[in-house]
Amino acid sequence: MLSGDRISGVAGVAADTGFGGDSGSSGGSCASAESTPSSVLEIEDVDLAHAIATIEDQVSMLRRLDTIGASNSDRRALLVRAETLQHALFALSHTWIADLIAQHGLDHIYGSVPDTLAILLRLSRRRASQRIRHAEQYGQRSAITGERLDPILTTTAAAAAAEGTLDEEHQHIITNFFRTLSPDIDPETRHHAEQQLTELARQLGPDNFKVAARRLFDTLDPDGTNEDEQQIAERCYFRIKDQGQHGLSKGTFLIDAETRAYLEAAFATWAKPGMCNPAATTPDSAPSTDSIRHDSGSSSGSTGGSSEVRSTDSSTDSSTDDRARRDRRSQGRRQHDALKTIVRQMLASGDLGSHRGLPVTAVITMTLSDLETATGHAVTATGSLIRMRDAIRMASHAHHYLAIFDDHGRSLHLGRTKRIATADQRIVLIAADRGCTFPDCTRPATWSQVHHIDEWATGGNTDIDTLTYGCDMHHPLIGPDDTDWATTKTGPGHPYPRRTLGHPPTTLDPTRKGHINHYHHPNEYIYPTPEDSTPEHATPPTQPGTPRRGGPDPHPPPT
Structure with missing residues (x-):
């Protein structure tokens, strides 16, 4: 069963993914030491646990050493050797990621595999996708029989892991080299090209290596690939x-x-x-x-x-x-x-049709005080900021939807009881949620669909207080079982009233603690409000419909 913030049961954090650190509890842009994955994830394998603990201990020792008294030659040597170690660890991580992907260790957690990796490693989604591409080329693989196979780019992977001389930029250049090389180039030539590229990468910095790789590419494939119309169109x-x-x-x-x-x-x-x-x-x-x-x-x-x-x-x-x-x-x-x-x-x-229940037009939201003073910023449905004077000028050019909220971000009007959300309700959701409410999701309102907190099929109403936005990737993850994600709304006494809480499945967090997505409200990072200090966080109900201290639960949790 779900409460607005927690579910009764085993206290603890997500032992599987490091989700236990509440991304919304502090409201800050950086997680505390207690919420980082490395501080909450345990390793059962004795050898792996000992190896990583040794590295962590040595890093802790380095952190305690003051280099102010060291010579410049020692500091240079320290910097170079530490960087080499980072390169080697980065190269080893390709196999770890490849194994996780092959054995479905990153599936169905936060939507897509890149999303999951991005949250686990605290990366941007773009960088996480790049790490996956590196893992495909430089990570060891396993055959159906369980036999271990060498990486696709064996020579490069060996040099990166064993020597630590190739950094991420070198590997990225080599990856792009073979990704764009004509498939007509025979395997033997490709192998010799990889050997030459690896040797060049050992000797050259990324800037010079990029030029050398480009020249080698032009030598091997001077005419380029004979692309058809579809391939050319895909490049646009x-x-x-x-x-x-x-x-x-x-x-x-x-x-x-x-x-x-x-x-x-x-x-x-x-x-x-x-x-x-x-x-x-x-x-x-x-x-x-x-x-x-x-x-x-x-x-x-x-x-x-x-x-x-x-x-x-x-x-x-x-x-x-x-x-x-x-x-x-x-x-x-x-x-x-x-x-x-x-x-x-x-x-x-008005000739461009509609998108997710609204005409294709610019939807801009602002607070009433900002509108009256003509200061601050308005927010579009895609999450962009517009200066108030520009927003007011834009309103004179076309028919724009205008949703005015009070200073607390609560809607002034608009309640409906139909199954399909109306255009008015979608506008209010754009202003209230601004995008997908799934924890840490960055997709804007224009990429999201309306979700019923209380499912329509089980008797829920289509009322503005029980609607929220969920993007096409995260909305399907929500369901009635403990192994699904779930959503509730915060109560009026919460520091962020009427906001959507995303509850992870029990496989990620046995307590199913709710998380607010602050990404679409960046002011909450700068001016955080402690959430765990409220009565609603302090006493989660243990049975469906049990009222919290400080007031009744307006939306009793489902069982």
């Missing part, structure tokens, strides 16, 4: 990186010829000097279809009509020239402003 992408200072975002893209032709045609008109200039006193626009129809129909009109049209065209040309002369933006800035205008008008047209 458009990526926007995380927001930086002032809300600015960098991005990279690789587009095909068709997309380039569309952009060039649009920029030819919309990115001309004077067009789409946000500094202009009057809004700029591209030539409208009405003006085109007007021009095409003028040829059959009377002489007076033609004279009137020519007069209008002359006035328009003069106005356009004036705007162009006043425009001091660079070409890159004009193209940026043109793209913004094009996308904004597409969203405002």
Whole structure:
């Protein structure tokens, strides 16, 4: 049975994954020493336990030594030898990860294998995926009969583990080398190439090694792979990186010829000097279809009509020239402003359909106090921050949904009792949850679906207080059994009222302690509120429906 925060039973932490450290209990950006996986995970194998304990003891000894009195030569030697050890341990971890994957030791814990590895090792998901790719190439494998097989890139793996001279960058370069090398290259040539690359990696730093590897690649595969249309299309992408200072975002893209032709045609008109200039006193626009129809129909009109049209065209040309002369933006800035205008008008047209129950448009949420003072930031459904003055200006361009919350983040209105959440309820959830509420999940609201805390099939209502967001990966993990994940809502007396708690299965945490996902509310990292000090955390109920001290449980836990 679930409480809002804990489940009665064996006290303890997740002995299987290190989940026991509550990612939301402190609200800080760094976990305490007690919550890191290495401090809670035990190793039963005597030899493995002794080996890792020895390393930990020696690291602890180094931590107690002060190098201020050491000579510079000793400090240099210490730094180099310690780095070599790190390289060797990193190389050994490839086999450990490969064995975990092969024996399903990372399945069905946090959704995907990369997600699980990222949380266990405190990595970004991108870095965890990279570690998995390294494990596939450099980790030892097992045959169906149980026989141990060498890594795919045997020479590189041996040099990395035995010598510690190859760091992660070297291995990444070699991995990419063979990933892009033509399959027509025969195995013997590939083997000699790996040997040469390994020797070069021993001698060169990553910057120089990258150049050498590129030259060897061009020598072996000068014509490249004969790719079909589908393979070429798979290489195209458009990526926007995380927001930086002032809300600015960098991005990279690789587009095909068709997309380039569309952009060039649009920029030819919309990115001309004077067009789409946000500094202009009057809004700029591209030539409208009405003006085109007007021009095409003028040829059959009377002489007076033609004279009137020519007069209008002359006035328009003069106005356009004036705007162009006043425009001091660079070409890159004009193209940026043109793209913004094009996308904004597409969203405002209402012709883009719907996404997860809402029209395709910009959904922006803000607190009432921020709106009244025109300060702070608004948050979009995708998790981006927008300065308040920009959000207010955006509201004048298109039909945006606006959900206003009080300073505590609670919805002011909107309750429903239908099975499918309404558009109004989805808007409130966007403002309240901002994304998937599964512990530590980073997926925004636009990647999530509405989840009933109290399942509809067992009598639950579709009310805003019993709805939350779960992404497509984590939503299927929620179920009625002890081996499934479960969700509850915090009560009104909780430091984070009406927030969703994710309870791990008993296989991960026998106590099934609830965790709040603070990722979509980063202010809670900066200004944390202790959660375990509240009555609701102090006394978990032992039976379904048992009230907590400090007030009744508004959502009795299921059995």
